[in-house]
Amino acid sequence: MAPSQNEKAPSQNEQKKSPPLRSDARRNRDLLVAAARELFAEQGLNVPLDEIAKRAGVGNATLYRRFPARGDLVEAVFHEDLTSVMASGEEARLARDAWGALTAYLEGVCALLARDRGVGDLMTTGIEGAPTLDAIHAHNHATVSELMRRAAEAGELRTDVVAEDLLFALSALGTSLPAVEATRPGSWRRPLALLLDGFRAEAQRPLPERPLTPAETDRVYREMGGEPPAV
Amino acid sequence: MAPSQNEKAPSQNEQKKSPPLRSDARRNRDLLVAAARELFAEQGLNVPLDEIAKRAGVGNATLYRRFPARGDLVEAVFHEDLTSVMASGEEARLARDAWGALTAYLEGVCALLARDRGVGDLMTTGIEGAPTLDAIHAHNHATVSELMRRAAEAGELRTDVVAEDLLFALSALGTSLPAVEATRPGSWRRPLALLLDGFRAEAQRPLPERPLTPAETDRVYREMGGEPPAV
Amino acid sequence: MAPSQNEKAPSQNEQKKSPPLRSDARRNRDLLVAAARELFAEQGLNVPLDEIAKRAGVGNATLYRRFPARGDLVEAVFHEDLTSVMASGEEARLARDAWGALTAYLEGVCALLARDRGVGDLMTTGIEGAPTLDAIHAHNHATVSELMRRAAEAGELRTDVVAEDLLFALSALGTSLPAVEATRPGSWRRPLALLLDGFRAEAQRPLPERPLTPAETDRVYREMGGEPPAV
């Protein structure tokens, strides 16, 4: 469940100072994370905590002790998935074909969004006190920015857009993808393709309004969910 | 609150057979609708009913008596706004320039979406027992279909898309617009323009996946909210 | 209690002093009584007053004004039925065969109990401020007493029982009769016959406990429903 490198350095998840967990505590922790992963995927991040504890087969206080805030649980659950997103982002940045790499990267992200309601919530809701997720978000932003810059240089991407434009569109789309995936698997590729076509160079029409600044984008996400953004 | 044309035909709101309301009842009803309009706009359709009653300054039972189900209140609140959407749809259909009319129509819809969270909820959540809203939804669909057909004939719109594609993208976008509007008024025009550029003829790339059928679209919305769609 | 001249002088129903009702008021009053009659019979005396008003097609305040307490409505509804019980009681007292007359009389009462849940409630619940019903109750008691006395003299009825014994048994049975009637029409005759067999002379076994006094019986009914007895 937790990736193997975590076993070597569990401190990353439990913050710096924690001593390694006792075996039964570790087991319960993992059960909780697994249960939360399922329920977040199925029902989104607002699933009742008691339900998570029940599916894990532990008391709710075990959950609360291990994860004082909902965000801690969220962070634990999505650390792995989103780390792999970071990895695919790194890989994408190495590609020659920036636009193709961007497309492929976003397809990976959307595949994740489509099968996990929690990820979509992460993009719009934001989670209080989830530094790891913040880092991933920053990395994601950097990846998209970088690839967009190069794709624009290559003449594939219109030049009047910024990363915020794309990420915002993606987050808006993201919440809807699990529903289309449940209806017809794979059909999320179509709205994504339409979205991307709007960013292509040939489609250019002068855009109204300047793009949102990063600070404004933050505020947007805060408006939406009540907390800082996450992915 | 009630536009003057409603004064001529108040029966439309109160269904056929109801006798005209007494003055104080009418007043309370209007207070409730006004309070609900504000709170739906601010917080979406799931705002607690007690809060609506409190803001209206009436008891919660008064609310319940007048609007037995939440959907009745929703219908009363959005009837007017959405009727005007229907009117603008009729107007759009008369225009020469189909693509321009479609754009203008969608701008009107998005302006509404941007300033009222309730409308976005309506597009994804659906409301049980709101026949008027269903009718509006059907009209909206017909308008978009008609204009898309003509815009495609005129060579402005890509030919491999259907109304469901556009309406789905719009509903996905809609939920996010109030947040951008609150951050920078009017800035919702930008993501809308990007969305529309994806539908233009020149941008064509072969799309993956066939579009969702209307029945599938219904199921998507049901997946999202639990009930039939509304707008 | 309600002699035929009441039809000429309905004022007796609305207390002494009321002027005769205006025609529409009279109509609404009758609608209310009719609706209450149906609903009391179907669901018992605790049916919501609003439901009665709704079935009558009038506002609930009309009901309240005309019948300030639930008991007033109850009295109006059951006046007629129970008056006919009184009449049949009078007739029974004239019969030669006291035991046969008693049996026939109780069959009439049970037939009423079986098809009207309200009557059973009346026997156990009691109604505050229903003088007419009290009078009927007294008459019923007198009838049963008289017939029992004569049946005992004739050697048909055991001599160690009093009217309270029989009336109590009857009231206990009464609540259950609508359910058996709904299950198999007419089957209420069987438990009644069993009950009566317990009162026959030949069945005599010395009974434990002295019978309840009338005062105690009153208290029993008060215990059961909270109010004075009625039938």
Next chain:
Amino acid sequence: MAPSQNEKAPSQNEQKKSPPLRSDARRNRDLLVAAARELFAEQGLNVPLDEIAKRAGVGNATLYRRFPARGDLVEAVFHEDLTSVMASGEEARLARDAWGALTAYLEGVCALLARDRGVGDLMTTGIEGAPTLDAIHAHNHATVSELMRRAAEAGELRTDVVAEDLLFALSALGTSLPAVEATRPGSWRRPLALLLDGFRAEAQRPLPERPLTPAETDRVYREMGGEPPAV
């Protein structure tokens, strides 16, 4: 509250798999059951749950957590009493004198009915999802059937009656007994004796109507309360 033998085998109350409760939880559970026992006895099974929680001195959520449905609480409360009824039923079946044993058994049942309104409700209302009570009901029926059969063979009981006849009469009587008990303790023996005299052999008169079948009896109780019968 719980008799000492329960301390040896507490599992019987908490179902098979439950781990033993922690001391405070056990205490609160017992407080709830005690409060419910009192209130059920005083006011019947429809007493508000909040009132039970209040008398127990715990929050209403504690009650809900421990007893998700009212029936769970009912089952907990009456398990003990009714188990002792089953025991006395077993004992009765062993007696020589069937009629005497039946009488004694029913006296025990009536003594219970007289001092606890809840038991009477159980006989007419029925409780959803109370398997233990259903078992007790079946046992009660079997006991009465068996004793009636033997009493008929011994010539003490009339031969044209079945268990349903007696149980129905008993349930009809049952609801009324708490009121007579409250009025004069012990006086419930008199109506019971009268009832039983109606079932004696010497009293025989041909009974009208065939008895209700068990299925019909079920339907009767469903008519009365809305759910399957219980005792």
Next chain:
DNA sequence: TATGAATGAGGCTTCATTCAT
């Protein structure tokens, strides 16, 4: 006077959070 609406208390249930063992 006749009418219909407003009221407000009370019931049940659910959940996030805090407390006791």
Next chain:
DNA sequence: TATGAATGAAGCCTCATTCAT
């Protein structure tokens, strides 16, 4: 330290009763 229960606030709904036209 690990665990699970208690808590209390809040949501929704229903009804008998009172108030305003």
